[in-house]
Amino acid sequence: MSQPTTLQEAAALASEIEQRLNQVLIGQQQVVREVLIALIAGGHVLIEGVPGLGKTLLVRSLGKVLELDFNRIQFTPDLMPTDVTGHAMYDQKTEQFRIRRGPAFTQLLLADEINRAPAKTQAALLEVMQERQITIEGKAFSLKEPYMVLATQNPLDQEGTYPLPEAELDRFLFKVMIDYPDHGDETRLVNMVLDGTIRASLDVESLTPATDGAGLMAIRTLSDSVLIDGEVLDYALRIVRTTRDFSGLSHGASPRASIALARAGRVQALVEGRDFVTPDDIQQVARPVLRHRIQLSADAEIEGQTPETVLGRLLEQVEAPRQ
Amino acid sequence: MELEKASARLAPRSPWQAVDLGTQMFRRWAWPTVRIWLAFTLLPFVLLLAYASMLESWWPLVLFWWFKPMWERPLLAWYSHALFAEELTLKTLFKRWKQYALPGLFAQLTWRRLSPSRSFNTAIWQLEGARGDQVSQRHQVLHRAPSNRAGMLTLVLFHIEQFMGYGLLALFYTLVPWQFNLELSDWFFEQSVLQTAIASSCLYLVLCITEPLYVACGFALYLNKRTWLEGWDLQLGLTRIGKRRKPNGIAAALLIGMLALPFSEPATAVDHRVEDMHAEQQQIIELLAGEDYMPFETRTQREWKDQDNDEGEEASWWEAFWKAFFDRANDNTSTNSKPFSIPDNLIWAVFWALFAGIVLWLLMKVASQVGFTGRTRKQNHVIPTHVAGLDIRQQSLPDDINAAVENALHDTDIRTAMSLLLRVSLATLLREYPVALAAGSTEQHCLRTLQRQHGKAPGIEVLQPVVNAWVRTAWAHRPVSADEVRELLAQWQAVRFVEVPNG
Structure with a gap:
């Protein structure tokens, strides 16, 4: 498959990928956009939403459109780290230890309900996310790029879960909130299933690849050349720094968030078809970058505020940059 | 009644000290009183529980609760004798049941059932044997201020009873093997016969403790009130003095007079002479019930703290x-x-x-x-003064926008020209269509807000290319050409939907 060589081609290809995904995932344009940005930026995504909104379909579609390997792990309380990464087993025929690779050896990994597994298993996966390699019996195995973990959480059924620690949440580039489609989109979805345009099951056979892993890596490389003005970069930093001393927040975002915000802002500009970042791009990606990196103060929680409302207030108060 | 035989020291106490005395009484006689409770109530409870199970209803158990004043009578009879060194047997209690249980019982089971002072008032019927108007008079006398706190005692013990009941139920729940898969919420909300029986049994077991305690405390409050009103401590002192000295006529008469005070049931058992002095007794009751007897007046007064100390300052x-x-x-x-x-x-x-x-x-x-604000208030937006750091106040704009833009273009300062064009566009548009903008609003956010709230008005349509050109100039460092600026200015002025300052 042809690979983009210019920013315009990369933007067109990204737009094509987005369009194809939206054909399958009805009424989740914002989710598709954010996941695509995270994928191009080389980050991982934590998706929060109730079951039945198409999280698995999204990952399968991504795999199909980008010709990437796909695996899914259902996290449960008895899941062991080796169930994720793999382990060495003794082969009696060859009388040698053989490495059995776990489901983490893939390119798109859906870690379903990650907070249902104990911290030890979560940590094993998060190490994979950070290092992009898996060590079994002292031997390191590099993972094939592009590599992305899409972990999901259910916001409702929290009993018997192991909430991800702050340090581990920080490893996710975006936290994406997936919500019910609006009335019009849901009507369209039901009609499409009823008239046979799409199947109710997770059928992605109708999708055709827009590019492959190499194409995606080319888009990622080109996104690095998107211009970000000093004032815009300063604006991103001011947003992140304000979270550390803002009413309603007990803990702000780390410097990793500043890097993530700038990186995501660049990709957002590329997807929008621009070769430069505007303050608006930073605002667009600020919420998914920051919502899992901040911690509400007790007062704010008692008042019924959410990370969304506090971030909304913060973005209103941080002055937009001027030229 | 021989006060000197009392096994507790009869002295004026505060209500809560009296409750302490009642608690001590219960602790000392816990087993006999619990046994009496079980002897009188276990059979009725089991029968009512069985009936409740048959009916699959709570009503029979409510009946048991309603008859609590009746179950308390034997306990009070026992305490009233035990305090004066006479521990009645169960047989005696059963035999005398009519004597002590029936007086005033009908009133206590009907219109006085929910009286919070039940533990205190029972003694008036049961121990004094008061009837008719006498009861009201005795109530008046014994409930005079200061309060005896009998109502508070009932409230406190009611809560203790509830806590212990639920605690016992919770303990039972924790001891049920997990194989039974007992769900606590189901336990409370889906009452089966078994669950009703277990919950009722738990409450009954709690009552085995709290009822003897409640009666003892109420009795102690009653004794305390009478000690205050009738000077039993003085009477005891005089008796002791009388025993040390040879009794003379005056002391004997005083002693007889005091012993004749209403406490009829034990009193009749002690001294027959009291019956002969019924008239004096009645006189004393009337005297105590009178308005002039120990008049209390409640006054509320606010005073400064340490008033005396501050007088000098x-x-x-x-x-x-x-x-x-x-x-x-x-x-x-x-x-x-x-x-x-x-x-x-x-x-x-x-x-x-x-x-x-x-x-x-x-x-x-x-x-x-919760998002309810009643009538929708008309939104009076204040015209913003800055958008994305650009000053759009009227006084900050040049008088002749054309000339100012041309001057900037002449100096090849495209950025200044575009900045002027954007500022004047925003100033005029926001004056015409005020929208709420925060400090963090960007140029594109401003454009989107205007489009969302005011559709595609001619001025707003022209604003879009101006914003795009400005964004390219400002953030991509790729200024548009001078001709493009002039074209945008011309488009802007062609709309002429609002006045451009001196334009």
Whole structure:
């Protein structure tokens, strides 16, 4: 498959990928956009939403459109780290230890309900996310790029879960909130299933690849050349720094968030078809970058505020940059 | 009644010290009283429980609860004798049941059932044998201020009873093997026969402890009140003095007079001479019930703390104001004589106004939290002065926009020209279509807000290319050409839907 060589081609290809995904995932344009940005930026995504909104379909579609390997792990309380990464087993025929690779050896990994597994298993996966390699019996195995973990959480059924620690949440580039489609989109979805345009099951056979892993890596490389003005970069930093001393927040975002915000802002500009970042791009990606990196103060929680409302207030108060 | 035989020291106590005495009594006689409780109530409870199970209804068990005054009578009879060194047997209690259980029982099971002072009042019927008007008179006398706190005792023990009941139920729940897969919420909300039986049994077991305690405390409060009113401690002292000396006529007469005070059931058992002095007894009851007997007056007065210590120091005007305020508010007799007086009514009016204000404020806060704001208020947006750091105040803009743009273009300062064009566009548009913009609003956000709220008005349509050109100039460092700037300016002026300053 042809690979983009210019920013315009990369933007067109990204737009094509987005369009194809939206054909399958009805009424989740914002989710598709954010996941695509995270994928191009080389980050991982934590998706929060109730079951039945198409999280698995999204990952399968991504795999199909980008010709990437796909695996899914259902996290449960008895899941062991080796169930994720793999382990060495003794082969009696060859009388040698053989490495059995776990489901983490893939390119798109859906870690379903990650907070249902104990911290030890979560940590094993998060190490994979950070290092992009898996060590079994002292031997390191590099993972094939592009590599992305899409972990999901259910916001409702929290009993018997192991909430991800702050340090581990920080490893996710975006936290994406997936919500019910609006009335019009849901009507369209039901009609499409009823008239046979799409199947109710997770059928992605109708999708055709827009590019492959190499194409995606080319888009990622080109996104690095998107211009970000000093004032815009300063604006991103001011947003992140304000979270550390803002009413309603007990803990702000780390410097990793500043890097993530700038990186995501660049990709957002590329997807929008621009070769430069505007303050608006930073605002667009600020919420998914920051919502899992901040911690509400007790007062704010008692008042019924959410990370969304506090971030909304913060973005209103941080002055937009001027030229 | 021979007070000197009392196994507790009869002395005037505070109500809570009296309750302590009752607790001590229960601790000392816990087993006999629990046994009496079980002897009188176990069979009725089991029968009612069985009946409740048959009916699959709570009503028979409510009946058991309703008859609590009746179950308490044997306990009080036992305590009243045990305190004076006579421990009645179960057989005796059963035999005498009619004597002590029936007086006033009908009233206690009907209109007086929910009286919070039950533990205290039972003694009036049961121990004094009061009837008819006598009961009211005795109530008046014994319930005089200061309060005997019998109502508070009932309230406290009611809560203890509930906590212990639920605690026992929870303990039972924790001991049920997990294989039964017992769900606590189901346990409370889906009452099967078995669950009703277990819950009722738990409550009955708790009553085995709390009922003897409740009766003992009520009895102790009753004894305490009579000690206060009738000077039993003095009587005992006189008796002791009388025993040390040779009894003379006056002391004997005084002793007889005091012993004749109403406490009829044990008294008849002790001294037959009391019967002969019924007239004097009646006279004493009337005297105690009279208005003039130990008149109590409740007065509420506000005073400054450490008033005496501050006399030497000169008070500030603020302190003087409040002192005058309260002094006059307290002194109703001088209301008319002092010009600064504020009557109690006014204080109450201020208090209620403040209270109503706080409640209203809380309601409004809650309403705003849940998103209810009543009538939609007309939004009067203030015209913003800055957008994305650009000053769009009228006075900051040049008088002749054309000339200013041309000058900037002449100096090849495209950025300044574009900045001017954007500022004047925003200034005029926002004056015409005010929208709420925050400090963090970007140029594109401003454009989107205008488009969302005011559609595609001609001016807003022209604003879009201006914003795009400005964004490219400002953030991509790729200024548009001078001709493009002139074209945008021309488009802008062609719309002419609002006045351009001197343009």
